[in-house]
Amino acid sequence: MGKELILVINPGSTSTKIALYDHDKCEASENLSHSTEEIKKFDTIYNQKDMRENIIMDWLTSQNISISDLKAVVGRGGLLRSMPGGTYKITDKMLEDLKIGYQGQHASNLGGVIAYSISKKANIPSFIVDPVAVDEISKEARISGMPEIPRKSLVHALNIKAVTRRICKEENKDFYHSSFVVAHMGGGISVSPMKNGQILDVNNANEDGPFSPERAGGVPVGDLIKIAYSNKYTYRELKSKLIGKAGFVGYLGTNDGRKVNEMIEEGNPKAKLVLEAMAYQISKEIVSMATVLNGKVDAIILTGGLAHNKKLTSLIENRVNFMCKVKLVPGEDEMLALAQGALRALLNIEKAKIYEDEVFFND
Secondary structure (H helix, E strand, O other): OOOOEEEEEEEOOOEEEEEEEEOOEEEEEEEEEOOHHHHHOOOOOHHHHHHHHHHHHHHHHHOOOOHHHEEEEEEEOOOOOOEOOOEEEOOHHHHHHHHHOOOOOOOOHHHHHHHHHHHHHHOOOEEEEOOOOEOOOOHHHHOOOOOOOOOOOOOOHHHHHHHHHHHHHHOOOOHHHOEEEEEEEOOOEEEEEEEOOEEOOOOOOOOOOOOOOOEOOOOOHHHHHHHHOOOOOOHHHHHHHHEOOOHHHHHHOOOOHHHHHHHHHOOOHHHHHHHHHHHHHHHHHHHHHHHHHOOOOOEEEEEEHHHHOHHHHHHHHHHHOOOOOEEEEEEOOHHHHHHHHHHHHHOOOOOOEEHHHHOOOOO
């Protein structure tokens, strides 16, 4: 073929996204769906490995691609131990932690497992890039105010770092000598100060910061404790209420920002107030995170699926543009970001990291 193809694998709960990239160009892609009945056959996420891998191999055959045509395989990183960002070679220790789900069970754990399996058949490198477990926050940022509960870093690192690189390229800035505040706005909302290529702080989108389409974000702790001990909810029910049934869903019965906009256009005052409140909370978080950078911010970047919502981004921009310019990068091109991370390692632009060298195993 005369091409240097990278196979990209991004497993989700009921689908597996796959793509073939030749450098930055996507040659082919597919979102392979898995029925609920099919998924229910497996006791654990790890046991889905062979089923998903076989479907990927069948797809490659349908594209007239042999694994000998591949230059590398890259998978979405899963819930590994806390680790610095970057592109990582997949190793035995990483596979072990992906298999057990060190910080939790999630389909993304299969990304590295399947990438490694296919790479072994082809005798080519396999990688993961900027998983959600990326942890570069400072010691000060870990202090919560309660010794028993340190603050954690669980962040949309893949997209946050990818869009920062993109803006640096557009503005001829050095990624490793720049400062940004990035708001990733999707099903969860992560707001991070980026300095010299590192994520210095972040709200945990599951339990802190702005509310999102379906998550509560930070809520008054005293009242939450009262609800927890009210005997109205089980642990699982309350967790589901905070993550899944809150935000837009809790107030307006939908997690779709487009439907919220439709409600506003139809004159729904509650929808207007809730959207304005979301913008208000995101704006406060952005300005708060700018203090980590001592207010020296090259730009504020709004990204993720909600960055397509012009009503929301306009409200945010009007509140925060007193600090610096605001750049919009709607959506999250995770497949391209994964391919670019693997390519940087293949071209020695960035040295691929070794999981064992970058993680403390006595935590």
